[in-house]
Amino acid sequence: MLLVVASCIIRSMSDAGQGSEVAEQTPEQRRERRRVAWRGARRALWRPGFRATVGELLTGLTEAAPDVYDLDLPVDMYGNGIVETLEERVAALLGKEAAAFFPSGTMAQQVALRCWAGRTGNATVAMHPLSHPEVHERHSFSALSGLRTVHPTSEPRMPSADEVRDLDEPFGALFLELPLREAGFLLPSWEKLVAVTDAARERDAVVHFDGARLWECGTHFGRSTAEIADLADSVYVSFYKSLGGFGGAALAGPRTLVDEAKAWRHRYGGQILQQFPTALSALIGLERELPRLPEYVAHARVVAAALREGFAAAGLPWARVHPEEPHTHQFQVWLPYEADDLTDAGTLQAEETGVSLFPQVWDLRGPGLAYTEVTVGAPGLEWTADDVRAAVREFVARIPR
Secondary structure (H helix, E strand, O other), X not given: OHHHHHHHHHHHHHHHHHHHHHHOOOHHHHHHHHHHHHHHOOEEOOOOHHHOOHHHHHHHHHXXXXXXXXXXXXXXOOOOOHHHHHHHHHHHHHOOOEEEEEOOHHHHHHHHHHHHHHHHOOOEEEOOOOOHHHXXXXXXXXXXXXXXXXXXXXXXXXXXXXXHHOOOOOOOEEEEEOOEHHHOOEOOOHHHHHHHHHHHHHOOOEEEEEEOOHHHOHHHXXXXXXXXXXXXXXXXXXXXXXXXXXXXXXXXXXXXXHHHHHHHHHHOOOOOOOOHHHHHHHHHHHHHOHHHHHHHHHHHHHHHHHHHHHHHHOOOOOOEEEOOOOOOOEEEEEEOOOHXXXXXXXXXXXXXXXXXXXXXXXXXXXXXXXXXXXXXXXXXXXXXXXXXXXXXXXXXXXXXO
């Protein structure tokens, strides 16, 4: 018994020393340590492309490219060739007349909303304050496109039909982010989504979907991507957030809107000479990752349940998985600790066990309250519920307390 106690004390002192060592490093040193630890982990729920090396991405691209495009065709120039092939593929998947490729979603959505403002005669956009343009784009709508935003609700959820219908000033477009990432990758029910889009049209407004993660919404709604997109007048989709592409986005909608969007794309500096590597990676993602997304969503629910059970068994019943049953293959985990301590615990776990349960930094959202995002991709399918619970125990053991 004494040996067991002594062993626990030594382990506790060792962990405390290692945690202190991490805390004493500069931010740059800690960032590099995290990168090395997460890349070196033999097990992870997700391995994002932005953590790969240039050589790894080039190898993957050249190996998969012949399966999705004729490499003997001429290289693209200013949006023709392979870029047009990608645009046609996306338009068909979304059930829209046409689509335009953009270097980024930030550019695509600014262009879409300013085009709609010209058509509706109203430059006001109704959107949630947690939407990506409001939180992550340096107020691009107002700074560059002459748009202003109003908020039907500040609650961490999709606005309701009544909130849209009762908004106390006119708006030309309703902007809906599906899923609403900052609120926990949340989606409404299908019935509520239909109702809120109907309410917008009662206000003579168009509907635009920020579908950066639209590809994985079908499981929750029980509908195809085209059926979901049919509720909106225009849709933006990303090629890297779920499909593993190098970057890039597409805007889909009526052909007249897309034609105008391409003119604005040129003005915004998005008419790039050659984009075949990004377009190829997008086509590969549509071919390989898109069909697997329902499998990732289903397994994310297994992982989320195991996380809740693991934290309760480890003596942290106040931990929160949000939403309890994920709507997509991404969700949040909340813990009542300092963000840096949780990030360091994840780094130590990856270094010492080769298992990376939380391969992202934790963000502080209140005194001693932090959250991180969890993504379940192809590597996560190898994890059983028991694997997740065991990884939780190892993670909790490294949190300074």
